[in-house]
Amino acid sequence: QVVQSGPEMKMPGASVKVSCKASGSQYPFTAYSFDWVRQAPGQGFEWMGCISAYNGNTYYGQKFRDRVTLTTDTSTSTVYMEVRSLSSDDTAMYYCARDLFEAAAAGDWGQGTLVTVSS
């Protein structure tokens, strides 16, 4: 199970930090990687980045490399995504997903966190 934090409303230029708590997996938290995917209103999925809970290695999509930071807290089995310098273009549903142990496909998805950026 993957449970995300609640909806956020932010002003342009602000930052947001969304959490994603994982539980109920066959293997320890550190055995998995976690992805963040967003979906703007009326649009498809956009892959943002991935973090390994094992060693903290991160991979980011080109457009997110400068504004997004992924981190983990292994003591609480929680993954965090921070997005800085928000604009209205960042208004979207943000999903966290735990990859499968046996393949880097997103097996367990969170419920999504709606981030609204508006003045």
Next chain:
Amino acid sequence: EIVMTQSPATLSVSPGESATLSCRASQSVTVNLAWYQHKPGQAPRLLIYGASTRAPGVPARFRGSGSGTDFTLTISSLLSDDSAVYYCEQYNNWPRGFGPGTKVETK
């Protein structure tokens, strides 16, 4: 960066019939390709990974095939509950990436 494309954009199928969805990668992703189902207001659901392996709990009506650059998701005996948007995703190279999706509607 690998670009994923999907066709058709929308597919309207009668219940009980089959739906065939296509996904193409701009370069080879071997078999590192997943299919997801997404219904409005719900979390996405993994259907297929490794191009052809069904995720746990996914009915056998969903079949994935292909390798390299061309992939297919076939949904047999379509149910009204299968109405959703279906996305393919490559996870062979960084950055990972999704196709634009195929919307499946039941007539």
